[in-house]
Amino acid sequence: MLQVEDLHYTYCKDTPFAVKALSGINLNIKRGEFIGIIGQTGSGKSTLIQHFNGLLLPTKGRVLLVGVDLARLKGQERRYIRKKVGLVFQYPEYQLFGETVFEDIAFGPRNFYMSEKEITKCVEEALDMVGLSFKQFSSRSPFSLSGGEKRRVALAGILAMKPQMLVLDEPTAGLDIEGKERITSLLKEFHSRGVTIVMVTHNMEDVALLADRIIVLAGGSILLEGTKEEVFSKPSLLEELGLELPQIPRVLYLLKKNNFFVQTSLFSVEEAKEEILNCLNRRGDKFVK
């Protein structure tokens, strides 16, 4: 669906402040995939995803969406790309401005000249998707909502455009556990409906839980790429980058380090329990299953 070919990007080019943010990124995102991008602050994650909907254009290289080079599109055509690729920024609740939740969510569809009837339908569906009742919320001011609700309204603002691909920057940052769970289960649901998802995050649990494929960025290039089993089987490399393993593989990894011969790339509590008990039994200690 989206191809990135030898992408380079430099901020403030030709000024004393020039900073090279990305160099030589190659990436192929298939339709219906769920991709997790991880990396330290400053590794170029946010810069990369802004290329996906043409907000930034490469200094060198190409970004192709269904075969179309984004840099070649004219202003208005490029605007329509943003309907196809919905980009949710970090802390999207700071972009809310509407007098009512309805108006705010309708902003996207309205920008793409939908009819009033269609707009109402889109807003209703979007609110429904994020689990807020249209009746209760549509006429309230977005500024009167709680943090988690604001986040969901902001997300609905993007969903109302019915994007085929959803790109999210730290969607769960700064939310409480309940809010986090809501967002992750929402993402799971979109993915099962066939939406292509790219999620940038610091939260390893989320990536391990959701992503089909994980990409590790460091210093503006791709360092590792693969399934969660592949990526999280290199804990020492990740440690060097300041990235942690998700809880369960981390426990197993620490056990292994202390001479318990367990397999580390397991992600559920159940599997881990089995593995640890098996290991203890293999050692000959008397543990009852």
Next chain:
Amino acid sequence: MLSNFPIGQYIPGSSLIHRLDARIKIILLLGALIILFWARSFTSYTIYFFYLLLTVIFSSISFRYLIRTLKPLLFLILLTFFINLIFTTSGKVILEWKGIKITKEGLVMGMQMSMRLIFLILFSSLLTLTTSPLEIADALEYLLFPLKFLGISSFEIAMMITIAIRFIPTLLEETERIIKAQMSRGADFESRNILKRIYNMVPVLVPLFVSAFRRADDLAFAMESRCYRGGEFRTKLRIAKIRAIDFQAILISLFFWVLVVFLR
């Protein structure tokens, strides 16, 4: 985009101009701007240009980068030029077209005014490019001391200026972020239609104001929790001293100023 905006940006360095005392720099800037209004003849403008050139060379800022600070104000410069060109009606007519008379005096006046504006912008940019905002605020506090006699504390004013300057890049960054977020929702900031473009600023301005107030609140809270209580008893971390290079800068400037005034 916005972070490329060169006005008010500081480029750290250790050139001669960087090392000058900020108070002296501000006074010299004011002096240079006042002298500018004496210049009339071509010779005086040439001398003034060399004065600027010398400052640029000593500041280790590339001339190309400095010129970019003119870009946002290009419209103003052109407007000044054309207004003077068209509305100076007395004098020798050199061109007439559909009732608009262009006189030689108008042309000279227009060029003079826009040259003055260009020099003014370049010199001011040199100050902000070579002096950190903190130094400027400290210097202003010192230079505004006469306000004390009016019952206004120059410290408070300097503090406000420091905070305001400090938040320019933060707010620019925030603006850029919000613009990008709204563009991701299809907002059209590239439309040819001016009215539509203005109307489209609402989704940017509302969140920007909300966040500016939130930041102001946070800052006040942070200052209070560190027992901030205004001027009077505060001591300074850096105490600026006037040194030999400052006197040299004054002398060189005076030399150019006198030349400009005499050859006007």
